[in-house]
Amino acid sequence: MDLNMNVDAPHSMGTTIIGVTYDGGVVLGADSRTSTGMYVANRASDKITQLTDNVYVCRSGSAADSQIVSDYVRYFLHQHTIQLGQPATVKVAANLIRLLSYNNKNMLQTGLIVGGWDKYEGGKIYGVPLGGTLVEQPFTIGGSGSSYLYGFFDQAWKEGMTKDEAEQLVVKAVSLAIARDGASGGVVRTVIINSEGVTRNFYPGDKLPLWHEELEPQNSLLDILNAPSPEPMNI
Amino acid sequence: MDLNMDLNAPHSMGTTIIGVTYNGGVVLGADSRTSTGMYVANRASDKITQLTDNVYVCRSGSAADSQLVSDYVRYFLHQHTIQLGQPATVKVAANLIRLISYNNKNMLETGLIVGGWDKYEGGKIYGIPLGGTLIEQPFAIGGSGSSYLYGFFDQAWKEGMTKDEAEQLVVKAVSLAIARDGASGGVVRTVVINSEGVTRNFYPGDKLQLWHEELEPQNSLLDILNSPSPEPMNI
Numbered sequence: 001m002d003l004n005m006n007v008d009a010p011h012s013m014g015t016t017i018i019g020v021t022y023d024g025g026v027v028l029g030a031d032s033r034t035s036t037g038m039y040v041a042n043r044a045s046d047k048i049t050q051l052t053d054n055v056y057v058c059r060s061g062s063a064a065d066s067q068i069v070s071d072y073v074r075y076f077l078h079q080h081t082i083q084l085g086q087p088a089t090v091k092v093a094a095n096l097i098r099l100l101s102y103n104n105k106n107m108l109q110t111g112l113i114v115g116g117w118d119k120y121e122g123g124k125i126y127g128v129p130l131g132g133t134l135v136e137q138p139f140t141i142g143g144s145g146s147s148y149l150y151g152f153f154d155q156a157w158k159e160g161m162t163k164d165e166a167e168q169l170v171v172k173a174v175s176l177a178i179a180r181d182g183a184s185g186g187v188v189r190t191v192i193i194n195s196e197g198v199t200r201n202f203y204p205g206d207k208l209p210l211w212h213e214e215l216e217p218q219n220s221l222l223d224i225l226n227a228p229s230p231e232p233m234n235i
Numbered sequence: 236m237d238l239n240m241d242l243n244a245p246h247s248m249g250t251t252i253i254g255v256t257y258n259g260g261v262v263l264g265a266d267s268r269t270s271t272g273m274y275v276a277n278r279a280s281d282k283i284t285q286l287t288d289n290v291y292v293c294r295s296g297s298a299a300d301s302q303l304v305s306d307y308v309r310y311f312l313h314q315h316t317i318q319l320g321q322p323a324t325v326k327v328a329a330n331l332i333r334l335i336s337y338n339n340k341n342m343l344e345t346g347l348i349v350g351g352w353d354k355y356e357g358g359k360i361y362g363i364p365l366g367g368t369l370i371e372q373p374f375a376i377g378g379s380g381s382s383y384l385y386g387f388f389d390q391a392w393k394e395g396m397t398k399d400e401a402e403q404l405v406v407k408a409v410s411l412a413i414a415r416d417g418a419s420g421g422v423v424r425t426v427v428i429n430s431e432g433v434t435r436n437f438y439p440g441d442k443l444q445l446w447h448e449e450l451e452p453q454n455s456l457l458d459i460l461n462s463p464s465p466e467p468m469n470i
Contacts, residue, residue, distance in 0.1 A: 138447075151387035151411040154446035176386040211389035212373075 014183015016145030016174050017047060017058035019113040020157070021138050022166035025123040025194025026115040029170035030058050031145065031178055032186030043186045052077050054198070055093040055116030056191050060143035061130070066110040069100050090116040094126035094134060102132025111142045117193045145177030145184035152176060163192060167201070175208040249418015251380030251409050252282060252293035254348040255392070256373050257401035260358040260429025261350040264405035265293050266380065266413055267421030278421045287312050288433070290328040290351030291426050295378035296365070301345040304335050325351040329361035329369060337367025346377045352428045380412030380419035387411060402427060402436070410443040 018029040034042040047059050049070045055077070059066035073096045077088050094114040101108060114126040127133075127140040139157050141149050152173060161169070167190055174188045188203040210216070253264040269277040282294050284305045290312070294301035308331045312323050329349040336343060349361040362368075362375035374392050376384050387408060396404065402425055409423045423438040445451070 147382045148385040150383040150415045151385075151408065152390065153386075154411050154414060155387065155407065157447055172390065173386065176389050179389060180385045212392055 014145065014181060015047060015060040015143030016149070016177035016181060016184040017060050017111075017113050017142045018146075018149075018170050018173055019058060019115040019125040019127070019137075019140050020161075020166050020170055021115075021123045021125050022161045022163055024163060025117050025192060026125055027163070027166045027170050028056055028058050028113065028115045028191045028193070029167075029174050030143075030189055031174055031184040032189060033184055034063055035183055040185070045186070046189060048189055048191045048200075050074070051093050051114070052081065052088050052116070054087055054118060054193060055090050055114065056193060056198070057093075057097065058113040058115070058142070059110065060112070061110035062108070065108045066112065069097060069108065069110060069112070072100060073097050087118060089118040089120055090114065090124040090126065091118075091121065091136075094124075094128065094136075097126075098128050098132055098134040101128055101130075105130075105132050113140055113142050115191075115193060117195060119195075123194060141173070143184065145174075145181035148177050148180045149173050163194070167192060171203055172209065175203075176211060178205075178208070179211045179214055249380070249416065250282065250295040250378030251384070251412035251416060251419040252295050252346075252348050252377045253381075253384075253405050253408055254293060254350040254360040254362070254372075254375045255396075255401050255405055256350075256358045256360050257396045257398055259398060260352050260427060261360055262398070262401045262405050263291055263293050263348065263350045263426045263428070264402075264409050265378075265424055266409055266419040267424060268419055269298055270418055275420070280421070281424060283424055283426045283435075285309070286328050286349075287316060287323050287351070289322055289353060289428060290325050290349065291428060291433070292328075292332065293348040293350070293377070294345065295347070296345035297343070300343045301347065304332060304343065304345060304347070307335060308332050322353060324353040324355055325349065325359045325361065326353075326356065326371075329359075329363065329371075332361075333363050333367055333369040336363055340365075340367050348375050348377050350426075350428060352430060354430075358429060376408070378412075378419065380409075380416035383412050383415045384408050398427060398429070406438055407444065410438075411446060413440075413443070414446045414449055 014035050016031045020027045028048050030047040032045045034045045049057050051057055051074050057070055076096050081088050097112055097114055111130050112128045117123045125137055125140055127135045127137055170190055171188050178184045187205050190201045192199040249270050251266045255262045263283050265282040267280045268275055269280045284292050286292055286309050292305055311331050316323050332347055332349055346365050347363045352358045360372055360375050362370045362372055406423050413419045422440050425436045427434040
């Protein structure tokens with residue numbers, strides 16, 4: 001343990017974030033690790049943030065920057081929804097994110113994935129990486145853990161998946177990235193958005209599949225307290 | 236095209252290299268691109284180099300450094316084979332590579348994968364990344380394109396594959412990396428080593444599988460010359 005760790009260093013979300021369209025909606029996925037250098041500041045972060053009832057955003061990069069951008073866009077979208085008289089579209093949400101990212105590119109360091117469902121276009125995913133490009137994609141990956149997933153996704157993703165296939169793909173992918181990226185970890189969170197609404201799911205870290213050479217998780221010694229006939233410790 | 240390209244810049248092999256053990260031997264694979272900055276100095280390189288009859292090495296990083304290291308080790312192994320009176324083992328070859336890499340770590344920039352077959356241990360793969368660690372692994376990936384393959388391999392590799400399964404896995408993986416890594420490209424070369432001997436294979440770039448959003452390869456305009464009734468060009 002590094003006793004000289006600077007726990008006040010800027011919090012960064014190493015992160016693995018994923019957005020995937022399927023036949024009927026979208027699935028967003030993310031890990032839950034927020035790190036300050038080598039210290040895990042939050043091991044159960046929620047990186048999938050709500051913008052409106054039907055649009056969510058996955059955040060990566062600087063935790064502060066991504067939170068502020070999301071907050072501004074949530075505020076603008078709220079006003080826009082009132083003025084428009086109907087739910088905002090995913091495209092508008094994505095464009096607002098993009099305008100903030102692009103126009104403040106010198107000061108921000110955040111990559112975002114906007115996903116949602118609206119009645120005009122159905123399920124859509126928009127990637128807004130560093131720099132403020134806006135790209136509409138059938139699926140997209142981001143964050144430091146994403147490098148390890150390009151090969152996997154290129155051969156595993158296909159058009160017209162079902163909701164369950166898409167969610168399983170996302171969980172598998174985040175857990176592959178967690179295995180290889182030191183800056184990603186914790187649990188896997190997913191958000192499914194379709195015409196029926198929004199569903200949040202949670203996959204604890206010790207329930208994820210193990211990959212080549214990964215070790216079984218060590219149970220906490222606290223389990224002794226719950227054992228039927230607790231043994232006294234011999235020192 | 237950059238007219239100020241430095242064609243005399245150090246040649247580096249961006250590279251994707253892979254070594255996989257299977258039930259009976261090993262399969263080594265690599266792309267064929269050698270780049271000088273953005274210029275592809277050699278689009279048909281052979282990065283899988285022979286050390287002895289039964290041991291080959293995949294080279295990545297600095298082209299010059301990896302060639303020199305391989306040349307020295309080939310020379311030492313030749314002497315060793317004469318003195319020993321029988322073929323050198325894969326472990327000895329890998330250790331020679333490692334000793335040179337480690338003892339010259341400040342001057343060298345090359346990551347190598349040694350693979351071969353000997354009668355004592357069968358098929359073995361040894362990874363020797365930058366810095367000179369020696370690690371015996373059931374499979375190893377290296378080079379700049381390897382980052383994109385960690386997720387794919389962690390879920391696709393399994394113990395006890397057949398020779399054809401292993402080779403198909405290697406070709407698929409190199410072609411996935413070529414799709415995503417600008418420093419990898421060209422053709423896929425493989426070398427299969429087992430008790431029966433050594434087999435070299437070649438998979439041309441335009442015959443590789445296409446992945447999500449990849450375009451069909453453009454045929455060369457030179458094909459006009461080979462067509463049965465060539466049309467004159469209209470300008």
